Amino acid sequence: MDFKVEKLKVNYKTLEEFKRFKEYGLQELSMLEDLEANIIDNDSESPFYGIYFGDTLVARMSLYKVDAKFNHYFEPPHDFLELWKxxxxxxxxxxxxxxxxxxxxxxxxxxxxxNARMRSKEFWEKMGFTSVQYDMARDRGENPLFWFPETI
Amino acid sequence: MDFKVEKLKVNYKTLEEFKRFKEYGLQELSMLEDLEANIIDNDSESPFYGIYFGDTLVARMSLYKVDAKFNHYFEPPHDFLELWKxxxxxxxxxxxxxxxxxxxxxxxxxxxxxNARMRSKEFWEKMGFTSVQYDMARDRGENPLFWFPETI
Structure with missing residues (x-):
């Protein structure tokens, strides 16, 4: 089956739909406050992507591009995407x-x-993600997994 | 009731006890591998603290001192403790x-x-922790909470 992935806009409807997701947190609360205080406009860009089933948002993720200079994971440094939620x-x-x-x-x-939950590790491995060597100062209890495109 | 908090040593007994905790992850796996490969000695220091009930480890946390120069949270920068698990x-x-x-x-x-789970936010607030202003580039979906001692 083919799914249509959409970049989600920040608006009251989307933020209301986000409440159904378990990982609703400070990020969403902060978006809501910014919208209410007119710090951001309705339909502003969000880092979220999602898939709708009919009118219902049923899946989502956040994606953020991390600049190579903040990359403490591999050499030579390279931009990478952080995927969460x-x-x-x-x-x-x-x-x-x-x-x-x-x-x-x-x-x-x-x-x-x-940063994978251990319970979801099998899913990420199926997706081609692999563990890095754990480094306490850098990872502080996280479970970082990486995927690399073939051309890098 | 008074509980005795102990700094936990890295050994096979402790690592086996860690498996009962839901947040067992890459950190513990990496400690186990290092112990098996003799990269670290039996009874090495660990970042974990715990409380025993009789012979059973029933509670734990990890603590790590973050140097002020890696502090992106408050001005002037100051060392802080990261608490996880x-x-x-x-x-x-x-x-x-x-x-x-x-x-x-x-x-x-x-x-x-x-970094609090939203479900545990009430606990952290009771403990005197407060939210910081969410910053996407820094927090990337986390829910950072801080506690400050009176003397700082």
Whole structure:
């Protein structure tokens, strides 16, 4: 099945839909406050991408490009994408939504870093992500996994 | 009730006990590999602190001192403690183990940063932790909370 991945705009409808996701947190609260205080406009750019089923947002992720100079992971340094809050609503899991989002991120042709829950490690390995050597000062309890495009 | 907080040593017994905690991850796997490969000695220092009930480790946390020069949170920069993997085994929750560990960390008299699950936000607020202004480039989906000692 083919899914349409969309870049999500910051508006009240999207922020309301975000509340259904378990990983709703300070990031979303901060977007809501900024919108209410007119610090950002309605329909501003967000770092979120999502997939709709009909009118319902059923899967989402956040993507952010990290500049090579902040790369403490590999040599020579290179820009990479940080991927977080990949989540599919319970009723829609196991149908390929998560894979579609990750594939979309891979299409940007940059290395991708994510911090995986151990329970989801199998999923990430299936997606071609591999662990880095743990470094306490850098990783502080995180479980960083990377994917690399072939051309780098 | 008074709990005895102990600095945990890296050994096979402790690493086996860590497996009961939900947040077992790359950090623990890496400690196990280092021990097996004799890269670290048995009973090496670990960043973990814990509380035993009889012979059983029932609560733990990790603490790591972050140098002021890596502080992107407040001005003027100041060393702070990063606290992660605070966890109490299910049968022992609600008895003050978590509070005892956090109080122990506070005793070091440095600001403390943690990345809170939204579900645990109430606990952290009760402990005197407060949110910082979310910054996407810095926080990337995390929910940073800080506690500050009175003397800073």
């Amino acid at each position: 990949l989540e599919v609503l319970p009723d829609y899991q196991g149908k390929g939504y998560g894979t579609a989002l990750v594939d979309y991120a891979k299409g940007k042709n940059l290395p991708i870093r994510t | 605070l966890e109490v085994l299910p049968d022992y929750q609600g008895k003050g183990y978590g509070t005892a560990l956090v109080d122990y960390a506070k005793g070091k008299n440095l600001p403390i940063r943690t």
